[in-house]
Amino acid sequence: MIKIIFFLLVFFLSTFLNAQEVITIDYCIDRAEKNYPIIKNELLIQNKAEKNLKVLNSGYLPALDFVGQATWQSDVTNIDIDVPFITEPITDVPKDQYKVALELSQVIWDGGAISGRKDLEKSNTKVEIAKIANDIYAYKEKIVDLYFNLLVLNKQNEIITIKRWQLREQIKELHSGVENGVVLQSQLDILLAEQIKIEQNLIDIEYEVLAVREMLEYLMGEEIPEFANILLPTPNIKANNSINRPEIDYFNALKMQAASSEALISKGRMPKLMAFAQLGYGRPGLNMLSDEFDTYAVVGAKFVWNIWDWNKTKRNREIIGINLQMIDNQKNQFEMFQQSQAQAQIKRIEKYDKLIMKDEEIVELRKGITSSYSSQLKNGVVRASDYIIALNEEQAAMLNLGMHEILLSKAKYSWLMAVGKQNENN
Secondary structure, eight states: OHHHHHHHHHHHHHHHHHTSOEEOHHHHHHHHHHHOGGGGHHHHHHHHHHHHHHHHHGGGSOEEEEEEEEEEOSOOOOOOSOOTTOOSOOOOOOSEEEEEEEEEEEEEEOTTHHHHHHHHHHHHHHHHHHHHHHHHHHHHHHHHHHHHHHHHHHHHHHHHHHHHHHHHHHHHHHHHHHHTTSSOHHHHHHHHHHHHHHHHHHHHHHHHHHHHHHHHHHHHTSOOOTTOEEOOOOOOOOSOOOOOOHHHHHHHHHHHHHHHHHHHHHHHTSOEEEEEEEEEEEESOSOTTOOSOEEEEEEEEEEEOOOOOTTHHHHHHHHHHHHHHHHHHHHHHHHHHHHHHHHHHHHHHHHHHHHHHHHHHHHHHHHHHHHHHHHHHHTTSSOHHHHHHHHHHHHHHHHHHHHHHHHHHHHHHHHHHHHTOTGGGO
8 A cells, every 4th residue: 555655656746846847957057157247257358359459450540749848958059160251140059949849650561560469469358258268167067066966955855755754654554553552652652753853854954955056046146946846967978088178268369379479579570660740849940050949840751670689589489488388288287187087977977877776776675675664563573663774774775876866967967067068968
C-alpha cells in the first residue's frame, strides 16, 4: 500500500512540476548578464571612442590661433655708416618689442601620425571592451555556482520531504499498534523524535534556499516564481578542448594595442609639412629698422624632420617587444590552466557516470531493505531505531544519487565554461 501511495505521490508531483514555470540556467545567465551594471560601460566606451576619433580628425583641419609676444633684447640692428644722400638720422630700433597676431596653420603631411593615433584609439577601445567581456564571464561563473547550489538544496529538500512522508506513514501504522498493545510507546516515541529532527532539517534547508534564491534574484533583477521548476542542465560535451574564452580576445586585443603603439612610434619619426599664414600688428613690423607699430602679413610653409632622437624610438620599440613577450606568456599560461581545468572536469564526468550507476543499484537495494523493516516493525519483530537506520540509509542512497546527478551536470557545465563553449550549448 505504501509503495502505491509513494508512486502516486511521485506521479502527481511530476504532473505539478510540468505545469510550473520552467527556469533554466541559460535563462538565469542571460537575465543576470543584461542586469549587470558594467555592461552599460560598453556603450559608454564606444561613445567615448567616437568622440576621441572626432578630436583626432580635427587635426586635419586648419588651426587658428591668437598669439601675443612682448620681448626685451640686449642688442638690436644698427646702421653705423654715413650715407651722404640721407639727411634724416636713422632711428635706433627699440630693444623692447611687441606683437600680436592671428596665425592660421594647416597640416599638409604629418607622416601618418594622426592616422596612427586613430588606430591606437581603436585598439584601446577593443582592449576596454574585451576587459568588460572578461568581467561578464567571471560574473556568469558566479551565476552558475548559485544555480547549482540551488539545485543541491532543492534536491536535499525533496529527499528529506519524501523521508518525512515515509516516516509519517510509519507513525500512523505504529499508532494503531500501540493502541492494540502490539508495539511499545517507546518505539513510537523514537519515530516521533526522528520526525522532529526531520522538521529541523527542512527548516534549515528552507532558509538556505531563500538566501540563495534572493542572491540569484538580485543578480538577475527579477523574482523567480515560488514554485518554479528549476531544471537540471543537460550540457553537451564535445571532444574539442580548444579554448575560446573572452580572455583570449583580451590578450589578442593587447597585442593589437602594442602593434598600434609601435606603428605610431615609427610614424612619429616621419617628416612633417605644414602651411601657415600670419596677420599681425606690432613694433617693429616687418621693417626691422622701424620703431613704429605697424601691421604685417606672412605666408609660408614649414618642414620638420627629426633625424636624430638619441635612440629613443629604438628603445621604445624594444619596450613594446618585451611587452608583447609578456602578453604571449600570460596567454600561454592562461590556456595551460584552462586546459588543465577542462581535463579535470572530463575526469570528474567519468567519475560521476560510474558513481551514478552504482547509486542506482544501492537505491534499489535500500528501498527493499526499508520496506522489509517497515513490515517487521509493524509486527514487532524489529525496533523503531532499526527502522530509522534503514530509512536513513535509503535516504542517504537517494541523496547520493541526486547529488551525483547534479555534480555530473555541473562538471559538464564547468567544462563548457572552462573552454568557453557555454554559448554553443544554448
